[in-house]
Amino acid sequence: MLDFDLMLRIYPFFLQAAWVTIQLSILTTILGLICGSLGAAARLSRHGYLRMIGATYVSLFRGTPALIQLFLLYFGGPQVGIQLDAFEAGVIGLGVNIGAYMTETMRGSIIAIDKGQAEAARTLGLSSYQAFRNVVLPQALRLMIRPLGVNINALIKGTALVAAISVVELTYTAQRYIGSTYKPFEMFLLSGLLYMVIIYVVGKGITYLDRKVRLT
């Protein structure tokens, strides 16, 4: 049977770890959104070399395991003069990785806006930037909330990877307490439940935001 007593005694430590997971998630989301915006801008640029850089970024980071990217950065980094602590490496590694996915999400939402929208703006005399800023982007932003939510959901679960470079977050904490309790089921259950709570709350937030700005 499940050892509820143990779970009750030990969960405050897991709350602390959950807080680390939340911090990781927030910072990774911010970095991912920045990388995604730059990536999407590059992918949609009228300059061929920028489009190429954007496409390379996306295919590199989506085409290799995030864990390898993380290991390269954390373990391989010092070899080329990049010294990061585990948390920093986690945020940067995951952020740049999810940024590649967000690039495609943002690009997809932007090109999904009917071409007639930008055309109508341009015929009024707006510059391409003004048309983008005032007509295309506001509509694309509404469209990208849900798919970005999917990216963020994946990212939160993806933070579990940084346990492998010993950031003391939910997954790592579970592993650590197995060593002293010999109760892997309870430990992983506890961290699983906390992931679920975080993801549930974020999911609700995304749904709320999406409903609030949706055009009908």
Added chain:
Amino acid sequence: MSDAQPFVEIRHARKNYGYIEVLKDISLTVERGQIVAIIGPSGSGKSTLLRAINDLDPLTEGEVLLEGVQVNKTLPHRQYEKHINEMREHIGMVFQHFNLFPHLTVRENVTMAPKLLKGISKAEADALAEEQLAHVGLLDRIDYYPSRLSGGQKQRCAIARALAMKPKLMLFDEATSALDPELVEEVNLVMKKLAEEHMTMIIVTHEMDFAASVCDRVLFMDQGYVVEEGPPEVVFRNPKEARTREFLRKHLGDAT
């Protein structure tokens, strides 16, 4: 008026999409205040010609001039942008599918461009919106979002949006083709009103009755050529070209 130069002039316009020639050496002029209808079968190049006038579909060869100023100049990117945006302020365009901005209210649709480009105040913008919307009979919908308008109302809003920039020339690309039949008339009425106010208009249309009753000139296009042109009484009642006759036989309702 001392304009020796035509108001709108198209010189030797050619347009290719790859190997396909869509416009084949078209030259024409439109005088100030004239209302010109462009008719012709699907795929004949009507939209392409219209969209070449504000350089939305750039010509492969040839020139478009508005009051003697070349619209489709070849310039370095930044200079071209500045030039074309200035030219487009004077050329309003209305699309078949309205292309209203769905995230903005009717008022904001009308005032967005003047606010951004002419730096008008909020009070001026409101006055402008009210003036333009009253003109197209849409004042009572000023704070609606486009999704809550009927097709006819949408198109009237799109016309008001174009007019808010005080254009010298209006281009209409099948403004009523996407509308339910019972909503066509309200849009036609707005266009007739513009005609009475002597707005220069180039109108691509499939509505022969409308072309016959409103326009000073009719251009019949087929396969990238202007096959025939003249006053509506002549083109509709007495066409010279066999292709025009054939087209009219299929499309003429009760215009004659």
